[in-house]
Amino acid sequence: MPINNFSIHNKDTYYNRAKKEGYRARSVYKIQEIHHKFNIFKRAFYILDIGCAPGSWLQIAKEQAIKNLKKYDDQYYSRNEYKIMGIDIKHVTPIESIEIIQSNITDTDIKKRIIDYFDDKLDLILSDASIKKRGDKFTDHLNQIRLCYEILNLTKLILKKKGILVLKCFQGSDFKIFFDDFKKEFHITKSYKPKASKKKSNEIYLIGIKKK
Numbered sequence: 321m322p323i324n325n326f327s328i329h330n331k332d333t334y335y336n337r338a339k340k341e342g343y344r345a346r347s348v349y350k351i352q353e354i355h356h357k358f359n360i361f362k363r364a365f366y367i368l369d370i371g372c373a374p375g376s377w378l379q380i381a382k383e384q385a386i387k388n389l390k391k392y393d394d395q396y397y398s399r400n401e402y403k404i405m406g407i408d409i410k411h412v413t414p415i416e417s418i419e420i421i422q423s424n425i426t427d428t429d430i431k432k433r434i435i436d437y438f439d440d441k442l443d444l445i446l447s448d449a450s451i452k453k454r455g456d457k458f459t460d461h462l463n464q465i466r467l468c469y470e471i472l473n474l475t476k477l478i479l480k481k482k483g484i485l486v487l488k489c490f491q492g493s494d495f496k497i498f499f500d501d502f503k504k505e506f507h508i509t510k511s512y513k514p515k516a517s518k519k520k521s522n523e524i525y526l527i528g529i530k531k532k
């Protein structure tokens with residue numbers, strides 16, 4: 321029996337579940353798993369999502385930020401508002417109370433726009449950004465590593481001290497070199513492949529906790 325896109329999607333439980341639960345993409349379950357494991361949204365009020373289209377991570381970020389506003393109203397660390405910004409090369413259908421910018425994260429003026437928006441209070445950066453794959457695994461890997469370096473360098477400038485970064489990377493020859501550089505910027509670092517990641521995919525998420 322021929323396998324077409326419909327039957328592939330039909331077999332993908334995460335895809336079906338996301339549709340049913342009103343999320344824009346199956347990748348929503350990746351960020352949920354990462355949160356359950358590493359508690360990344362704890363006291364996160366100001367959140368940047370890089371490579372945010374179509375927007376399922378933004379949906380979760382908003383849910384969590386609203387919960388935090390209600391949950392953390394104490395002397396240690398609370399805010400009276402949340403701020404979420406999503407950036408993607410592609411158009412993203414608007415979400416109420418979220419700032420969405422259609423831009424490449426490597427554009428020169430983007431850094432200033434982020435800093436102006438969050439001041440120096442950015443708690444959490446999420447990046448699910450992935451390069452457009454061309455089919456050659458080696459070249460794709462190197463291009464993704466290049467993008468990861470861009471995002472890591474940006475993080476050094478815009479993420480608050482003790483903030484958290486979640487970054488999608490691709491495994492391959494230069495992964496260890498990149499992860500070693502990533503480790504230098506945080507007190508705690510982890511790598512994690514969520515169950516919701518497709519088995520054949522070489523994607524892996526790096527979690528940097530407590531930026532130095």
Ligand SMILES: C[S@@+](CC[C@H](N)C(=O)[O-])C[C@H]1O[C@@H](n2cnc3c(N)ncnc32)[C@H](O)[C@@H]1O
Nearest residue numbers: 371373374375376377408409424425448449450
């Ligand atoms: C896997 S999708 C993100 C899915 C998203 N987390 C969600 O759950 O809805 C990866 C996105 O990264 C974006 N992207 C790739 N390179 C980028 C770049 N340099 N700047 C901004 N966005 C980029 C792509 O356009 C694509 O929409």
